[in-house]
Amino acid sequence: MVRKKKSDEYEAKIQQALVVLGEVSEDSTTPRNIRRSAKDAVNTLQSGEYTPAVRASNAVSMLDEILQDPNMPPYTRVKLWNVMSFIEAIKD
Numbered sequence: 001m002v003r004k005k006k007s008d009e010y011e012a013k014i015q016q017a018l019v020v021l022g023e024v025s026e027d028s029t030t031p032r033n034i035r036r037s038a039k040d041a042v043n044t045l046q047s048g049e050y051t052p053a054v055r056a057s058n059a060v061s062m063l064d065e066i067l068q069d070p071n072m073p074p075y076t077r078v079k080l081w082n083v084m085s086f087i088e089a090i091k092d
Helices: 002-026 032-046 052-066 074-088
Strands: none
Touching: 002 032, 002 052, 002 074, 032 052, 032 074, 052 074
């Protein structure tokens, strides 16, 4: 029962992250390479191939790379930090 509750909690966090990443990937004021990386992170989180923790870890890795981009608007950086805080809490 506890495992099911954790799984539901993790999926809810992933859904929150997907909403924010979707906003970033559709924002025309964000540079194209950052939008592309946000879409890649969305695809990684939606993939059913791995456990939620592995998907979250892969997405964090992708987002960490693009957070170093000096062309990123500050408000986009804050959104991506929020996404990372949602999904970093997901563990196996």
